[in-house]
Amino acid sequence: xxxxxxxxxxxxxxxxxxxxxxxxGAVHANRSIHLAIARGDIHALVGENGAGKSTLMSILFGFYxxxxxxxxxxxxxxKITSPSDAIASGIGMVHQHFMLVEPMSxxxxxxxxxxxxxxxxxxxxxxxxxxxxxxxxxxxxxxxDAIVSDLPVGLQQRVxxxxxxxxxxxxxxxxxxxxxxxxxxxxxxxxxxxxxxARGKTIILITHKLRxxxxxxxxxxxxxxxxxxxxxxxxxxxxxxxAEAMIGRRVHMPERADTLADDEPLLxxxxxxxxxxxxxxxxxxxxxxxxxxxxxxxxxVAGNGQTELLEALAGLRAATSGSIRFKNSDISHATPxxxxxxxxxxxxxxxxxxxxxxxxxxxxxxxIGADDEQGSLIARQTVMGDAAxxxxxYDVRPADPLLRAGALSGGNQQKLVLxxxxxxxxxxxxxxxxxxxxxxxxxxxxxxxxxxxxxxxVAILLVSVELDEILRLSDRILVMQExxxxxxxxxxxxxxxxxxxxxxGIA
Amino acid sequence: MSAPVPLPAWADRLLMPLLALATAAxxxxxxxxxxxxxxxxxxxxxxxxxxxxGEGIGFTLYYATNFIxxxxxxxxxxxxxxFNIGAEGQATMAGIGAALFIFAxxxxxxxxxxxxxxxxxxxxxxxxxxxxxxxxxxWRGSHVVITTIMFNFLAAIVSVYLLVNVIGKEGSMxxxxxxxxxxxxxxxxxxxxxxxxxxxxxxxLNFAFVLALLAAFAVWVLIFRSKFGFHLRLIGTGNDxxxxxxxxxQRMIVLAMALSGALAAGxxxxxxxxxxxxxxxxxxxxxxFVGIAVALMGRNHPVGVILxxxxxxxxxxxxxxxxxxxxxxxxxxxxxxxGLVIFCVGALDQLYRKPLAQLLARRExx
Ligand SMILES: Nc1ncnc2c1ncn2[C@@H]1O[C@H](COP(=O)(O)OP(=O)(O)OP(=O)(O)O)[C@@H](O)[C@H]1O
Ligand SMILES: [Mg+2]
Numbered sequence: 001x002x003x004x005x006x007x008x009x010x011x012x013x014x015x016x017x018x019x020x021x022x023x024x025g026a027v028h029a030n031r032s033i034h035l036a037i038a039r040g041d042i043h044a045l046v047g048e049n050g051a052g053k054s055t056l057m058s059i060l061f062g063f064y065x066x067x068x069x070x071x072x073x074x075x076x077x078x079k080i081t082s083p084s085d086a087i088a089s090g091i092g093m094v095h096q097h098f099m100l101v102e103p104m105s106x107x108x109x110x111x112x113x114x115x116x117x118x119x120x121x122x123x124x125x126x127x128x129x130x131x132x133x134x135x136x137x138x139x140x141x142x143x144x145d146a147i148v149s150d151l152p153v154g155l156q157q158r159v160x161x162x163x164x165x166x167x168x169x170x171x172x173x174x175x176x177x178x179x180x181x182x183x184x185x186x187x188x189x190x191x192x193x194x195x196x197x198a199r200g201k202t203i204i205l206i207t208h209k210l211r212x213x214x215x216x217x218x219x220x221x222x223x224x225x226x227x228x229x230x231x232x233x234x235x236x237x238x239x240x241x242x243a244e245a246m247i248g249r250r251v252h253m254p255e256r257a258d259t260l261a262d263d264e265p266l267l268x269x270x271x272x273x274x275x276x277x278x279x280x281x282x283x284x285x286x287x288x289x290x291x292x293x294x295x296x297x298x299x300x301v302a303g304n305g306q307t308e309l310l311e312a313l314a315g316l317r318a319a320t321s322g323s324i325r326f327k328n329s330d331i332s333h334a335t336p337x338x339x340x341x342x343x344x345x346x347x348x349x350x351x352x353x354x355x356x357x358x359x360x361x362x363x364x365x366x367x368i369g370a371d372d373e374q375g376s377l378i379a380r381q382t383v384m385g386d387a388a389x390x391x392x393x394y395d396v397r398p399a400d401p402l403l404r405a406g407a408l409s410g411g412n413q414q415k416l417v418l419x420x421x422x423x424x425x426x427x428x429x430x431x432x433x434x435x436x437x438x439x440x441x442x443x444x445x446x447x448x449x450x451x452x453x454x455x456x457x458v459a460i461l462l463v464s465v466e467l468d469e470i471l472r473l474s475d476r477i478l479v480m481q482e483x484x485x486x487x488x489x490x491x492x493x494x495x496x497x498x499x500x501x502x503x504x505g506i507a
Numbered sequence: 508m509s510a511p512v513p514l515p516a517w518a519d520r521l522l523m524p525l526l527a528l529a530t531a532a533x534x535x536x537x538x539x540x541x542x543x544x545x546x547x548x549x550x551x552x553x554x555x556x557x558x559x560x561g562e563g564i565g566f567t568l569y570y571a572t573n574f575i576x577x578x579x580x581x582x583x584x585x586x587x588x589x590f591n592i593g594a595e596g597q598a599t600m601a602g603i604g605a606a607l608f609i610f611a612x613x614x615x616x617x618x619x620x621x622x623x624x625x626x627x628x629x630x631x632x633x634x635x636x637x638x639x640x641x642x643x644x645x646w647r648g649s650h651v652v653i654t655t656i657m658f659n660f661l662a663a664i665v666s667v668y669l670l671v672n673v674i675g676k677e678g679s680m681x682x683x684x685x686x687x688x689x690x691x692x693x694x695x696x697x698x699x700x701x702x703x704x705x706x707x708x709x710x711x712l713n714f715a716f717v718l719a720l721l722a723a724f725a726v727w728v729l730i731f732r733s734k735f736g737f738h739l740r741l742i743g744t745g746n747d748x749x750x751x752x753x754x755x756x757q758r759m760i761v762l763a764m765a766l767s768g769a770l771a772a773g774x775x776x777x778x779x780x781x782x783x784x785x786x787x788x789x790x791x792x793x794x795x796f797v798g799i800a801v802a803l804m805g806r807n808h809p810v811g812v813i814l815x816x817x818x819x820x821x822x823x824x825x826x827x828x829x830x831x832x833x834x835x836x837x838x839x840x841x842x843x844x845x846g847l848v849i850f851c852v853g854a855l856d857q858l859y860r861k862p863l864a865q866l867l868a869r870r871e872x873x
Contacts, residue, residue: 065865081865316750335752346751354751357744367737369752374734 006155012075014039014171014202015060020069022055024407027398029055031226032069035170039074042193042203044234045214047223047246048439049411050397053206054096056223057173061086061093073171074411084113092164094174096410096437098156102149106159111167122423130166138195140165152303155187162191172196173204176410178212179437182301190216192324200486202452222246226464247441254448256295256473256491257455264327265289266459267313267428272322274305274312282308284483285322290459295450297474298463303502305483307349307465310432312463314346316354317337328427339368342428345421349432349463355417358406363387363397365405366420394419395445411438418446428459435469447473465498481505514864520811522851524804526859528818532849535844542835546596549829549836556823556828565696565710569782570794571813571820572712576718576773577798577813578805579726583770584651585807586730587763588743593640593655594771595795596662597633600752601772602779602786603666604632606674606684609691609780621691624717625780629772636662637768640762645757648649663789670788682788693781715773722773723809729766730809771795800849815852817829822848 001388013036022030027451029052037043045053058064060071062080070077073089080086086093102135107127116123128144135141142158151159157177164172174193180184193203193216205407209212213220214234221231223243229245243251267290276282282305290296309315313324315336324332326342336346348354366387367374374383387401394415405413418434434445434450435443454460464470470477477494479486479502487502514523536546557567577594584591601641608628609621669675670682677685696712730736741749742759749756778790801819805811826841 143786182572314751316747335753335755336751340753348751352746354747356739357746360740361746364737368741368748371734371737375729376735377733380732414807 004356005481011039012072013037014041015204016070016072016075016076017056018070019496020056020066020071021058022052022059022064022066026400028226030059030066033223033226033228035221035228035231037202037204038219039202040197040200041218042197042205042216044217044220045204045206045223046210046213046220048225049415049437049442050409051223052226052438053223054409057093057175057204060173061091063079080361085505087164087167089133090168090170092167092169092172094157094160094177094230096161096177096179098173100148100156100159103147105145105147106162106189107144109148109159109161110144111242112345114167118168127166131162134165137199138192139306140192143455153180154188157181157185157189161183168439170200171202171204173206175206175413176208176437178207178209180302182303184301186212192262196459208437210242210440212471213242213383214239224248243440246300246439251440251444253444253472254255254451256451257325257347257477266292266327268323268325270323270325271311272309272312273320274308274317275320276308281320282483283312283319286480286483286485287322288478290461292427292459293454293457294475295454295460295462295473297459297470297477298480299470299477299499299503300465300480300486302465304480304503306480307432309333309480310346310349310461310463312429314344314348314430315366316346336369340372340424344428344430345424345426346430347417347432347434349436351413351417353467356405356413360405361402362391362405362416363401363406365416366390366401368420370420372420382402390419390423391416392467394449395442411442415442415446422449422453426458428461429453430461432463433465434462435464435466443469467499471496479503509705514860515867518863518867520806520808522863523859524806524811524815526863527804527852527855528848528856531848531859534847535575536553536687538840538843539836542840544835546834547601549833552829552832553822553825555783555825556832557685557825560708560712562708563824565708565712566824567817567820567829568696568716569711569713569777569820570823571816572716572719572777572817573774573794574816575723575798575813576648576777576799577771577795578816579719579773579798579809580611580724580767580770580795581802582740582805582807582809582812583726583730584767585802586736586743587760588745589641589644589763589767590652591655591656591764591767592652592799593637593662593795594657594767594774594798595791595793596655597768597771598774598778598791598795599635599662599666600636601629601633601768601775602790604772605629605779606687606786607632609687610674610684613688613691617688618688618690621688622693622780623689625687625774625786626776629775629779630769633768633772633775634765634772635768637771638765641761641764644764645760648781659795662808664739666786669787670786674786676785678814684686686785687780691780692784693776695781700721708730713777715781718776719773720813723813726770727809767839771798774798797845797849799855804852819845819848 009062015037017033017035019032019034020030021032047053059066062082062085071080078089080089107124111123111127116126131144148156148159176187197203200439217234219231219233222229224246244362269286270289272283273281274283286309298306308317314318315334319332363384367383384401391399396412396416434446450460462473475491477489479499481503486505539546539549556563558564580594581591605625605628609625612621612624636658640651641648643654644651667682674684676683693714697707697709700707738754738759741752742756772789773795779786783790797819801812801815804815822845826844829836830838830841
């Protein structure tokens with residue numbers, strides 16, 4: 001293990017994780033992690049799903065207590081037993097799932113917990129002054145009276161970040177901040193992070209995108225199965241080396257073979273219009289079809305109607321007009337149960353909201369939408385055995401069917417859902433963001449599974465904001481922009497630049 | 508914003524309720540001390556009254572029967588994410604239903620067949636009275652907490668009207684029905700034990716207690732072992748997973764409420780067919796509300812519901828003895844004491860979660 005201390009060697013590191021150890025029952029989530037974060041650095045933390053990144057940060061932020069080990073801040077041992085201790089020590093955290101009160105205004109969210117006395121007016125005035133100062137120091141303006149739920153994800157994340165900055169945090173932790181951002185928003189975030197760094201803030205960045213690590217970090221630490229296997233200055237490493245350090249072997253991305261799809265479409269959508277939750281028209285006049293043995297990719301910047309399109313196809317959102325047909329049957333008004341009966345399955349974008357019940361054990365989650373062959377009483381032993389096999393086959397770790405689904409790391413949850421839906425032997429698979437928050441090894445695994453299904457003649461509709469994913473998997477690509485199909489391309493006839501122009505509405 | 512602190516199952520299910528109870532006992536002791544009573548004496552009287560004699564035990568179990576049924580009713584709805592505050596009204600209507608069915612069947616039979624007929628009548632009335640708020644929530648979006656409260660008042664008014672004007676005893680000013688036929692009366696525990704050759708005192712305890720235990724087992728199977736219960740709990744998680752899974756959530760909400768109401772009806776069976784042998788006004792005496800505390804304390808698990816129902820049964824019976832023996836202690840004080848238990852168990856029990864978790868974490872490092 002190599003630990004680089006502050007280059008000058010004069011001031012102590014901003015944070016030292018001194019042999020932090022944490023177990024959850026049988027799972028050893030952090031194995032004596034020893035790691036120093038130099039002041040003023042952007043320090044990236046990478047590792048496979050379940051490597052223990054979020055756990056380590058949760059310990060820093062006081063959500064969990066380490067079983068052993070210490071945390072030193074500026075060389076001083078500090079006892080952090082709650083998030084408020086962490087905030088008092090100058091640590092701020094931007095969680096992957098934002099901790100915002102959506103119906104409240106930006107200012108209210110920023111004041112929450114720091115109202116400054118009984119009357120709100122004083123606290124609000126101080127806050128606005130602070131926001132002004134921040135807007136001057138950084139390119140960081142925000143409308144204080146905007147309602148959080150009306151803001152796009154990029155701005156919500158800004159509110160989350162401001163929450164830390166108005167409390168004068170010097171150390172900022174961002175857990176997979178770019179997973180939900182559009183490329184433009186991600187660029188803006190990185191510009192901001194560089195600004196923050198220039199003003200002496202220390203930043204810890206968790207991400208699965210090694211390209212981002214190479215772009216912005218000063219140093220990177222790799223976690224593997226709970227242990228820190230190395231810390232490298234960014235100039236001494238590269239993407240391939242990091243990937244190998246994370247997984248312990250080379251990752252091979254699968255290639256799409258040239259199979260020819262049938263001509264008869266399995267899914268036909270005509271002139272479909274769908275409204276979003278706020279009543280605006282999100283999908284406008286979309287027509288498409290998918291054939292057996294074909295992957296149709298839907299590309300687009302997040303928030304251009306893909307989510308609503310997928311939900312409408314999956315029977316979770318009513319279409320306002322247009323038609324959806326599966327072979328010859330009209331499924332425009334079908335319920336999810338009807339679709340299951342036809343062999344149409346759905347891997348939703350939002351697994352937390354739709355596909356999993358966090359408080360339930362994994363084996364019970366294997367039954368969600370998949371219990372048709374169960375009698376009135378559930379055959380527990382059989383289901384548990386099936387669940388254990390599914391976890392093995394889809395590499396869900398730790399492979400314990402009795403674990404709560406909420407205790408699985410994000411990527412492992414995704415593999416669980418994927419496995420469950422594929423095991424239902426679909427004829428048509430609707431997939432949304434299959435690799436969001438997933439490590440590279442798991443991405444290769446998921447891609448291989450989807451391509452296997454394609455080879456077996458399954459029709460797949462794939463919605464993704466990751467262009468390389470779309471390009472690698474799709475036979476045909478549709479680009480959605482402001483609810484409409486902005487263009488169609490065949491595989492091999494397009495590239496990221498071309499798609500990017502379509503997505504931006506330029507081409 | 509922090510997640511609930513995880514505790515080992517045994518600490519969560521056993522230690523936490525016991526700590527809450529101890530808090531309640533402490534508060535009660537202070538209260539008794541304050542009015543010049545010796546808490547230790549009072550406790551001794553309560554324990555003796557509730558458990559010290561065959562008669563005391565009989566009464567304790569009789570109260571517990573009511574609490575098991577109403578506790579199960581609240582617990583079942585809770586697993587579907589529904590807070591049924593209406594067990595009181597559902598039981599009231601169930602009593603009317605039992606009487607109506609029995610009276611209607613009496614011309615045809617006077618035999619034991621009246622018992623299942625009465626039970627079915629009670630369950631149907633209880634189920635319908637609960638299903639209406641369920642339907643209103645599922646299709647109209649009105650919250651069951653509000654509607655079930657209103658349905659309690661409605662049930663009270665409707666039952667008075669029926670008892671006075673429709674099914675009341677002829678020639679009586681009391682708002683109550685005539686007695687049900689002998690065949691419709693549940694066997695007393697005294698009679699049942701007698702048939703087995705055991706002597707026991709006369710108490711209100713009757714066959715409904717056995718039904719309550721059977722109901723608890725049935726609810727356990729339903730919630731934790733059946734597909735229906737799985738769907739019910741999936742709805743109770745509150746996210747859209749149930750819809751995604753293809754479950755008809757609206758139908759399930761109505762069904763869950765109906766089942767909850769049918770369970771609350773068990774309390775009416777105990778009172779109307781087992782003890783009073785007629786419908787008396789306000790025979791529910793607040794047992795439906797205590798069911799909320801019973802379910803809460805029992806962690807909405809049937810075994811927990813039985814245990815906490817026994818505790819509340821003992822509290823009721825012991826309290827009655829105490830009020831009887833100590834003139835300074837009135838019935839109102841007993842209500843205050845059970846209120847303390849409900850408060851500590853229901854509202855305060857999370858108080859110990861964090862310190863307890865920290866204590867346990869310190870005890871077993873690594
Ligand atoms: N509350 C918990 N209870 C039990 N196990 C847990 C809990 N939280 C995390 N774990 C386990 O600890 C390990 C590390 O999880 P962690 O969330 O830190 O991973 P991660 O590196 O953040 O992964 P990802 O990239 O998928 O988010 C995993 O095996 C996970 O299942
Ligand atoms: Mg994580």
